[in-house]
Amino acid sequence: MQLVDQVHHVLGRHRGDDPRQGWISGLDAKQGEEHPTVGGLRIGKQLNERKPNEPPNERLEWDQDGQYYHYLTKWMHALNCMSQVTRDPTFTRWAIEMAKTAHAKFTYAPRYGGRKRMHWKMSIDLSYPLVPSMGQHDPLDGFVTYCELQAAVTNDRSGSSYPDLTYEIGDMARICQGIRLATDDPLGIGGLLFDAYRIAQLMAKGRLKNHNLLEAVVHAASLGIDSFENSGSLGYPAEYRLAFRELGLSIGLSAVERLHKGIEENANIFRQMSSLKQRVEDLRKFMPLGEIIEQFWMDNKNRQASTWIEHREINMVMLATSLAPNRFLMI
Numbered sequence: 001m002q003l004v005d006q007v008h009h010v011l012g013r014h015r016g017d018d019p020r021q022g023w024i025s026g027l028d029a030k031q032g033e034e035h036p037t038v039g040g041l042r043i044g045k046q047l048n049e050r051k052p053n054e055p056p057n058e059r060l061e062w063d064q065d066g067q068y069y070h071y072l073t074k075w076m077h078a079l080n081c082m083s084q085v086t087r088d089p090t091f092t093r094w095a096i097e098m099a100k101t102a103h104a105k106f107t108y109a110p111r112y113g114g115r116k117r118m119h120w121k122m123s124i125d126l127s128y129p130l131v132p133s134m135g136q137h138d139p140l141d142g143f144v145t146y147c148e149l150q151a152a153v154t155n156d157r158s159g160s161s162y163p164d165l166t167y168e169i170g171d172m173a174r175i176c177q178g179i180r181l182a183t184d185d186p187l188g189i190g191g192l193l194f195d196a197y198r199i200a201q202l203m204a205k206g207r208l209k210n211h212n213l214l215e216a217v218v219h220a221a222s223l224g225i226d227s228f229e230n231s232g233s234l235g236y237p238a239e240y241r242l243a244f245r246e247l248g249l250s251i252g253l254s255a256v257e258r259l260h261k262g263i264e265e266n267a268n269i270f271r272q273m274s275s276l277k278q279r280v281e282d283l284r285k286f287m288p289l290g291e292i293i294e295q296f297w298m299d300n301k302n303r304q305a306s307t308w309i310e311h312r313e314i315n316m317v318m319l320a321t322s323l324a325p326n327r328f329l330m331i
Helices: 002-011 029-034 069-086 090-106 138-155 166-176 186-204 211-231 243-265 276-286 288-298 312-323
Strands: 129-131
Touching (some): 002 069, 069 090, 090 138, 090 166, 186 211, 243 312, 276 288, 288 312
16 A cells, blocks of 8 residues: 555656656646546656657666556556455556556557557656657557456446546557567566466456457467577576566466466366467476576575666566565456
8 A cells, every 4th residue: 555655656746856746647736646647657767758859869768767558557457456455446446547548648540541559658748759669568468458457347346437448448459450479588478478367367257258369379478488498598697687577477477377277167268269278288388487587586696696786676576476476467
């Protein structure tokens, strides 16, 4: 509860070195307290954002503030988890309010026509893009997260009212069409496994019926993890490795056994998906990689590497999540 409050009052408000003050949504103090996520959340980087008239600097951009779509979706999921644990619908409502704003601001129709796309990074107030290219898995992550939130609303029997995400779900489904999902990036593979398990849970609850999507996501994860293992990067010393990316994979691998069990327990739902069960079975042989990654970064001498220290906060959170993944993986 304290963490949620802190995130909203720090990252939901303007920086101390910014001439602007108050909530980044532009709401007044009272409205901002009631709707702290409606303007999104800052990344919280050390440097202030690049101004619209400043030329982009690829090196500096990594250290400059703004908003990342994939950070917002993780917070939407976290808020929904909070509502489930506390039985307070306020957190899911905040998640949906952020989802509607993020979708409206990060998606756009190209001037030359064609399917809508997404920006990867936006300004603090969401008024202009900082990195216009689209994150590979952002559309999938958005679609699954919107479906998760919509399912939570449907399951709520408290009589609370929520904004509706039907339009955003349909819009994101169209953006997802035809995108390439396969990657050999461990964090990306872990994200695919996390999304696959969320999709399976939604299908088991009767909230999603897209069989092809689940098969495509599992297939992409299978291709990626096979390529990653063959790369031999887990044999490199800590100075040449990024813990949070590897731990993303170990978190995703924690979902594999749960996914396998869910398919077996809901055979009537998944029986038409001929290749799914075998692909998930094949993924199980990679599960020991998760423990290898955890043990490597649990070793104190590996946490003395500059690659750990430079990203200490996210590394610690990712390691903790990998060691205790149950609540993160459930919807």
